Amino acid sequence: MAWGSIGGRTTLRSLLRLAMAAVAAQAIVTFARLVTAVRGVWHGAGLSGVQRVYFANHASHGDFILIWTVLPKRLRRRTRPVAGADYWLKTRARAFVGRDVFNAVLIERDPERRLEDPVQQMAQALDERSSLILFPEGTRNTGDEPLLPFRTGLYHLARARPGIELVPVWIANLNRVMPKGEFLPVPLICTVTFGAPIHVGEAEEKDAFLARARDALLALAPNGRRP
Amino acid sequence: MTDDAPPRFLVSPHPDLVTLLIALFAVLVAASAIGYALERRLSPDGNNAVIENLNDRIRSWWVMVIAMAIALVAGKAGVVVLFALCSFAALREFVTLTSTRRGDHWALAGAFFIVLPAQYWLVYADWYGLYSIFIPVYAFLTMPIVAALRGDTENYLVRISEVQWALMITVFCASHVPALLTLQIPGYEGRNLLLIAFLVLVVQSSDVLQYVWGKLAGRTRIAPKLSPSKTVEGFVGGALSATALGAALSWMTPFTPFQAALLSLVIVLMGFFGGLVMSAIKRDRGVKDWGHMIAGHGGFIDRLDSVVFAAPIFFHLVRYGWSTV
Known part of the structure; x- marks a missing residue:
């Protein structure tokens, strides 16, 4: 990365990169607002500067952007999405957006090709005072089920850093704005609902915790298909 | 409307418009x-919900009146763009409240x-023959057809009907407000913007x-199930005083005071029932407001429902009775 290198040209280039990332971030947020008029609803998780792990349903590539958009700017900069390295490192443009604009924690989803433990990567980001956005379903949900079964990463992260608040976040309607395989977004109003924080119990089993976390998230979903 | 009218308005709005x-x-x-x-007396700590909502509404009215004023002063293009954005x-x-699926x-x-x-x-281009049938026919x-080509038949009739209805109400009917500019009323040339204001x-x-x-x-509530805040006293008092206001505004219209009152x-009756119809849809969908964009009022449809129902009827009455095209 350019950050570590010394010398006028690299510094200039990294400054330029920073500026481009800031402009791109603002453009993405503005675009998201124009298309979806997105609104944040805080149920029991009053907005605060406290460090958190937000865990959300995942139906569209834009999910993370909506959460990011409704967060106040000062929190936005410290809130990093956890995303699949295979997707975000595929092209140079994606890598710029993933790394420089979103500052994503990129994890390898395929256990065979893993060099680093994803839970360790996430815990390290938390130790650096970042908040995280996590999609515990692990992949985009494109079916009719409201929520896929959770992967275990959320549990292991909660065990590794038990003090952190885990906030469920339901993203409504974005899958209708941009269904899988479409390239043109249809402007519909989206909401992002934040629930009350949960923690892992001291003696809580993995499956019991994941079921509880899943229920906490589902409880935020509007009835049926309505936003 | 003559071709040079909008630029003239851009430079100096009609004196009647300025007065208004x-x-x-x-x-x-x-x-x-x-x-x-009222806030000082009844809600010093911001606890009185009615007063807080009233002040939210008044603040939003400022924004809406200023937006409308800018559009009217900018002339035809301004009004068309403003209502296109409202329609959007x-x-x-x-x-957002319909049950459309991926196939739509x-x-x-x-x-x-x-x-x-x-x-x-089409409204801007003054093409009455097409804008009056573009949505209802084409x-x-x-x-x-487009939805059928995608092959998803689940709830098909409901889905396409909802989208049709959405387009008729929010685009077709709403576009009849700027369409008032295309009417040609002898002796009223260059003042059609005031018809919109009216x-x-x-x-x-x-x-x-x-x-x-x-x-x-x-x-006495009129429709407790539909809209608990609508009362007989409110409706009668509001309708009569708005009719009186309309008669008093006849100076800016091509109508006599009696015509203006009628x-x-x-307009008032259509507006009232429009509000009722749109409330019925909200109840059906289990929401209180259409949106959250306008503080104190709810969404754009909450504010526009009555205009949307009144506009096409008003347009056609005036077109039939006063316009030469």
């Missing part, structure tokens, strides 16, 4: 002063990005006066 805008701002200043006094916001609110994606994209701009362009027939003023003041009368004297009554 000054009067409107005076009303708003008075409303803000009353709202402030309203269509978005409406479609192209039809919806077409509604937002082709039908809506085309309808307003969009009506092509949108279900319509919007009568509808909106009727809403406001019904609200005020209802708060002051409301006892047209105002029609």
Whole structure:
């Protein structure tokens, strides 16, 4: 990365990169607002500067952007999405957006090709005072089920850093704005609902915790298909 | 409307329009002063929900009146663009509450990005023969074709009907407000913008006066299931005072005071029932407001429902009775 290198040209280039990332971030947020008029609803998780792990349903590539958009700017900069390295490192443009604009924690989803433990990567980001956005379903949900079964990463992260608040976040309607395989977004109003924080119990089993976390998230979903 | 009218308006708005805008701002200043006094007396800590909502509404009225004033001073293009944007916001609110599926994606994209701009362009281009049938005929027939091509038949009739309805209400009907500019009324040349001001003023003041009368004297509910805040006293008081206001505004219209009163009554009744119909849809969908964009009022449709129902009727009455085209 350019950050570590010394010398006028690299510094200039990294400054330029920073500026481009800031402009791109603002453009993405503005675009998201124009298309979806997105609104944040805080149920029991009053907005605060406290460090958190937000865990959300995942139906569209834009999910993370909506959460990011409704967060106040000062929190936005410290809130990093956890995303699949295979997707975000595929092209140079994606890598710029993933790394420089979103500052994503990129994890390898395929256990065979893993060099680093994803839970360790996430815990390290938390130790650096970042908040995280996590999609515990692990992949985009494109079916009719409201929520896929959770992967275990959320549990292991909660065990590794038990003090952190885990906030469920339901993203409504974005899958209708941009269904899988479409390239043109249809402007519909989206909401992002934040629930009350949960923690892992001291003696809580993995499956019991994941079921509880899943229920906490589902409880935020509007009835049926309505936003 | 002659071709050189909009630029002339851009430079100097009609004196009647200036008078009207000054009067409107005076009303708003008075409303803000009353709202402030009520807040000092009844809600010093911001605990009285009615007063807080009233002041939110007044603040939003400032924004809406200023937007409308800018559009009117900018002339035809300004009004067309303003109502196109309102239609966009309203269509978005409406479609959000429908049960469309992935198979409707192209039809919806077409509604937002082709039908809506085309309808307003046709109004701007003064093409009455096409803008009056574009959505009821062309969009009506092509949108279900587009949806059918995607092959998803689940809830098909419900889905396409909802989208049709959304387009008719939020785009077709709403576009009849700027369409008033295309009428040609002998002796009224260059003043059509005031016809829009008349319509919007009568509808909106009727809403406001019904609200005020209802708060002051409301006892008997008209439709408790649909809209618990609407009362007989509020409706009668609001409708009569808005009709009287309409008659008093006849100086800015091509109508005699009596004609202005009759047209105002029609506008007020359509507006009232429009509000009722849109409330029925909200109850059906289990929401209180259409959206959250306008503080104190709800969404764009919450504010536009009465205008949308009154506009096409007013347009056609005036076209039939006064216009030469």
